[in-house]
Amino acid sequence: MRSMEEITSLFPEKICKILQNASLDFDRLQEIRLRAERPLLIQYDGQEYFVTDMGALAKDMRWAYLVKSREIRETMETVGRYSLYAHEEELRQGFLTIQGGHRVGVAGKIILDGNRIRNVKYISFLNVRLSHQVMGCGDSVLPFLYREDGQVCHTLIISPPRCGKTTLLRDLIRQISDGWMEEPLWKMERQGKPDSYTGKGKGRIYPGHTVGVVDERSEIAGSYLGVPSNDLGIRTDVLDCCPKVEGMMMLIRSMSPEVVAVDEIGNYEEIHAIETVLYCGCRLLATVHGSSMEDVRQKPLLQKLVQEQVFERYIILQNQVRVGQVRQILDQRGNVIC
Amino acid sequence: MLKILGSILVLACSAGLGAAGSLDLKRHCMELRLLKQAVYMLRGEIRYSKAPLPEAFEALAKRIPAPFSDFFSHLAEELSRPGGKNLDVLWREEIDRSLKQSSLRKEEKEKLGHMGEGLGYLDLEMQLSTIELYLEQLEEDIALSQEEIRTKQKLYQSLGVAGGIFLVILLV
Numbered sequence: 417m418r419s420m421e422e423i424t425s426l427f428p429e430k431i432c433k434i435l436q437n438a439s440l441d442f443d444r445l446q447e448i449r450l451r452a453e454r455p456l457l458i459q460y461d462g463q464e465y466f467v468t469d470m471g472a473l474a475k476d477m478r479w480a481y482l483v484k485s486r487e488i489r490e491t492m493e494t495v496g497r498y499s500l501y502a503h504e505e506e507l508r509q510g511f512l513t514i515q516g517g518h519r520v521g522v523a524g525k526i527i528l529d530g531n532r533i534r535n536v537k538y539i540s541f542l543n544v545r546l547s548h549q550v551m552g553c554g555d556s557v558l559p560f561l562y563r564e565d566g567q568v569c570h571t572l573i574i575s576p577p578r579c580g581k582t583t584l585l586r587d588l589i590r591q592i593s594d595g596w597m598e599e600p601l602w603k604m605e606r607q608g609k610p611d612s613y614t615g616k617g618k619g620r621i622y623p624g625h626t627v628g629v630v631d632e633r634s635e636i637a638g639s640y641l642g643v644p645s646n647d648l649g650i651r652t653d654v655l656d657c658c659p660k661v662e663g664m665m666m667l668i669r670s671m672s673p674e675v676v677a678v679d680e681i682g683n684y685e686e687i688h689a690i691e692t693v694l695y696c697g698c699r700l701l702a703t704v705h706g707s708s709m710e711d712v713r714q715k716p717l718l719q720k721l722v723q724e725q726v727f728e729r730y731i732i733l734q735n736q737v738r739v740g741q742v743r744q745i746l747d748q749r750g751n752v753i754c
Numbered sequence: 755m756l757k758i759l760g761s762i763l764v765l766a767c768s769a770g771l772g773a774a775g776s777l778d779l780k781r782h783c784m785e786l787r788l789l790k791q792a793v794y795m796l797r798g799e800i801r802y803s804k805a806p807l808p809e810a811f812e813a814l815a816k817r818i819p820a821p822f823s824d825f826f827s828h829l830a831e832e833l834s835r836p837g838g839k840n841l842d843v844l845w846r847e848e849i850d851r852s853l854k855q856s857s858l859r860k861e862e863k864e865k866l867g868h869m870g871e872g873l874g875y876l877d878l879e880m881q882l883s884t885i886e887l888y889l890e891q892l893e894e895d896i897a898l899s900q901e902e903i904r905t906k907q908k909l910y911q912s913l914g915v916a917g918g919i920f921l922v923i924l925l926v
Contacts, residue, residue, distance in 0.1 A: 498833055498841045498874040499806035501881050535877060641809070 422516055423448070423546065428490040431456065434481055437471025445546055446578075452488055452540040455480030462735075485540065492539050495520050506633070508533045516645050517547035517638020547638060549646045553580070554587035557731055559598060560745050560754055561588070562622060568592055568675050570694070570726060573703040574712055575733035579741075581703040582635050582679055584733065586646055588701060589636070589677050593649025595624030625699075627652045628673030630663030636679055661689040668696050677701040687717045694726060708732060709750055725749065757926055764925065765918040772914015776907040782857040783899040785821075789858075789866070790892050792818045792826070797885045800878070807841070807874055808833040825852035845870025865891050 420442040424435045427450075435448070440460065447459035455477050456467045465473040466480035474480065495514055496503055506512040511521040524539035561569050571588075575581035598620045631637045631654050637644035639656040648654065653671045655663045660678050667673055676698045681690065682705070693700055706712045709730060713722055721727060725748040734743040745754040792814055799810035808830045815827035825848055832844045839847075846867050853863060865888065872884030 493840070493874075497806040497808055499808075500874070501800070501876070501878040502804045502806040504877060 419516065420445075423518065423544065426491060426494050426514070426520075426544070428487045431481075431483070431487055431491075434467055434469065434471045438467060438473060439471075442546070443548060447546065448544040450483045450488055450491065450542040450544075452485040453482060456483050488540060488542055491542060492522070495542075504535060507536050509633075510536070511633075513634040513638070515638070515640045517635050519545045519547065519633070519635060521545065547635060547646075548583060549586060550580075550583050551587065551590075551647075554584055554591055557584070557742055557745060557754075558588065558591055558596065558622075561592075561729055563728075566622065568625060568699040568701070569728035570700045571702070571729040571731065572712070572727040573701075573731045573733065574706040574709070575703065576707045576735075577705065579733040579735045581733055584731070584742075585677060585679060585701065585703050586636055586648065589627050589629060589652060589675075590647055590649040592622075592625050592675055592701070593627045593651040595622055597621045624649065624651045625674040626672070627675045627677055627701075628664075628667035628671050628698075629654045629677045630658055630660050630667060631656050632658060632660050632663065632679070636677070661685045664689045664693050668693065668698060673698055675699045675701055679703050680705065682717070684717055687721065690721070690726075700727075707734075709744075709746060761922040761926055764921050765915070768918030768921060769911075769914045772911045772917070775910035775914070776903075778857060779899070779903045779907060779910070782859075783896065783903055785857050786862070786892065786896045786899055788818060788822055790889065790896065792822045793869075793885060793889055793892065797882065797889075800881050800885070804878065821853055821856045825849070828852055841874045842871045845873070862895055865895075 420440060423442070423445075424432045427435065431450075434456065440458070444461045445458065446462070447457075449457040449459075451457075457480075458465050458467055458473070460473065465475065466477050468474050468479045469481050472479075492500070495512065500507065503512045507522065510523070511519050513519050521541075521543035522536055522539045523541035524536045526533055527535045527537055561571055563569055573581045573584055575584075627649060629636055629648060629652055631639065634656055636646070637648055637654045637656065638646045639654060642656060644652075644654055653667065653673065655667060658666070660681065664676055664678065667676060676693050678686075678690075678700075679702075681687065681702050690700060690702070704712065704715075704718065706715070709732065712718050712730070728748045730744075730746040730750075731742060732744045732746070734741055742754075744752055747753050795814050795817060796810055799805045799813055805813065811826040811830035811833070815823045815825075815830065818826070828851070829844060829848045832839075832848070833841065849863050849867055849870075853866075858866070869884055869888040872887075873881060875881075875884075
């Protein structure tokens with residue numbers, strides 16, 4: 417319940433009360449959207465709802481509470497902890513991350529400095545996206561991410577937005593860091609799971625690895641004052657708010673990780689830094705926006721890595737049934753293994 | 755015998771009052787210097803670590819003595835409280851509460867209050883300019899206070915002793 421209180425306390429009194437009256441379940445709440453003089457909207461259990469003055473969820477917008485411009489301004493003050501100057505870099509990217517790793521997206525009037533975005537003013541649109549740590553969401557893919565010698569495979573998680581790629585990455589980091597044991601065969605048979613689920617080695621123990629996480633947007637660890645709010649495992653070091661390119665190099669030099677984890681790779685410098693990580697002998701765990709293997713093959717920057725068969729596993733996500741649902745796991749040649 | 759004893763007591767009290775007046779002047783100057791130190795540290799927290807204000811205030815509170823440690827720690831607490839008031843309102847309320855017993859004068863508290871109005875507003879440059887402006891004002895106040903010590907310290911002490919002698923002559 418503490419997490420829900422953390423979220424409601426971001427908003428001014430009226431909206432805070434409305435959300436409290438709604439008695440929302442934190443685990444089922446995905447988004448809260450505020451737009452100036454527009455209805456208060458939430459994404460709950462994968463469905464969009466209007467929220468009324470009394471805190472009831474409605475499908476009819478006539479009953480919805482209208483958010484005031486003043487309330488958006490006050491929310492920004494709380495979200496920015498009265499110090500928007502401390503979040504300038506994040507605001508330039510259009511969002512800021514708050515305690516707990518939740519992301520607050522902003523839109524308004526952009527202030528330009530030449531061709532460069534300097535800041536955002538008259539912020540009139542907010543999207544509070546809640547970060548959830550789903551312990552065990554990586555259980556079904558984890559057995560496929562290890563080589564015979566116990567090393568972690570270079571893995572790329574491919575997922576469209578809002579399909580749970582960061583949530584999956586977070587759980588994989590935690591389990592790889594802590595180490596885990598495959599369930600013994602007799603237990604799996606009793607639970608009615610197919611043999612193919614077990615992957616390699618029944619009941620095998622996978623020892624923990626040192627994991628270095630470059631958390632550019634504080635989303636993976638949700639660090640507050642440098643300490644992760646989310647459980648990322650006992651052998652994990654986190655570089656918070658650090659650009660991925662510099663961060664990956666720094667981690668290798670300073671913390672000698674066996675596995676390096678990064679979220680949302682995309683630009684040339686990041687791909688180049690990834691190559692360096694590979695040359696250093698570290699295993700890589702990364703995510704990228706995309707909907708299929710074909711999609712990734714068509715991205716000029718990633719194309720090279722795919723052709724060179726750098727990644728040994730591709731995990732493709734979808735959210736047709738539920739968020740974080742694994743559609744396919746492919747090997748380095750693009751063959752479906754699960 | 756009783757008269758001599760009484761005279762000594764009156765003289766001692768009156769000299770003590772003079773000395774207390776001069777000590778007040780010194781305390782006032784020392785508090786202004788402490789405030790300057792605190793504001794310098796705040797500037798450092800903002801400039802180099804880009805710390806949000808509640809964090810910066812909390813860090814400051816641990817490094818400076820009372821009454822400013824109370825001022826910044828209460829402020830950090832208030833700012834971290836959900837559904838709080840505006841920063842400038844909280845800043846002024848805290849000046850009235852935590853610095854009530856300090857030797858800062860009304861106009862000095864007013865200047866400190868103005869600094870709070872500029873904090874948290876706009877970008878990093880704005881924060882630093884607000885702090886620089888206040889530091890300039892603080893420098894002037896410290897210079898004035900030193901001048902005051904130089905001119906009034908001896909005056910208070912001599913007046914204390916002279917007043918005592920005058921009272922003794924008058925009463926005896």
